[in-house]
């Protein structure tokens with residue numbers, strides 16, 4: 001199977017310019033391709049994963065990927081796929097973000113191996129040096145305003161308004177493509193489906209600046225937008241975006257995101273996000289059909305993704321926490337694992353080494369009054385470290401601590417509270 005066939009089988013192609021030409025080009029030669037990432041936050045998120053993994057897929061198929069970080073374009077703001085003007089970020093802030101993003105990209109793509117020749121570039125290096133006169137003469141002259149107005153990214157904004165700054169964005173991305181085409185022999189740009197307009201604008205510029213009679217080999221390819229069967233937005237949870245930075249989204253939360261995939265989505269996610277062979281994914285699809293309650297496919301997906309993004313050790317920890325929470329073995333957890341697994345749970349700091357359960361429930365705001373606390377305990381609604389406690393005279397002491405640091409109280413089925421011993 002060649003790379004295009006593999007991508008097709010995984011439903012990873014949204015649009016391509018010149019299908020046949022590109023397929024032949026990839027079959028005939030080692031192709032240098034690029035994808036750009038603008039620093040719009042201090043970390044990449046799960047929505048960036050598909051294009052990053054695309055670069056990796058091409059690298060594994062013997063081609064040469066270049067990851068471009070938009071230190072320059074990030075200062076301007078891409079209107080593509082957005083219905084509102086972006087806020088400009090400070091230059092020094094954007095520069096910080098560029099560093100984080102370069103680090104994150106290098107977790108996926110091997111930029112150190114000279115043989116493979118993959119690299120990271122930053123368009124600030126050339127865009128910041130370009131004069132306005134050169135931009136208008138050498139780039140702007142090749143684009144008619146009519147052509148620019150007809151792009152989705154601009155057309156969809158005419159009503160709400162678009163600044164001249166964002167309107168110009170496509171010229172900068174086009175210039176990147178032209179420059180990388182000339183200096184790095186880049187002949188393919190890939191991106192998310194919202195990048196189609198910018199990518200084809202770049203192809204237009206490459207064509208217009210080429211020598212007469214010269215055969216131009218330059219192509220574009222976009223990946224589809226990932227959708228979910230329930231109609232909610234992919235990559236967003238109640239807690240916000242799923243980030244690739246473990247300080248913003250812990251490996252445990254990351255694991256949970258994937259393990260909770262809907263039965264109707266999991267096979268699609270396995271195909272487009274993992275590198276598992278398609279035959280293996282077919283086997284997992286059978287599991288979803290025949291034994292959906294086992295969630296074998298979801299666990300495999302979460303395992304592959306957490307390992308890929310955060311490494312083996314982080315995966316082990318995420319699995320341990322998940323297992324402990326699921327089976328009620330929370331006493332086995334370490335202090336750090338409790339902190340991670342119960343990050344969003346209300347926490348109460350307890351100084352006394354012993355305390356009556358009723359008083360604790362009231363002081364920690366677990367029960368609304370002493371009367372309520374007594375009722376909760378007698379009703380069997382109170383669990384200490386996942387063990388039901390119905391003794392009204394119970395005292396919490398050192399034996400109730402997990403890793404000498406925490407006691408976990410549960411009220412009812414799902415409401416967890418963390419008692420932190422200080």
Ligand SMILES: N[C@@H](Cc1ccc(O)cc1)C(=O)O
Nearest residue numbers: 036037038070073078173176
């Ligand atoms: N415009 C792209 C990022 C990008 C920047 C510069 C490029 O040359 C290419 C791509 C995005 O917002 O996702």
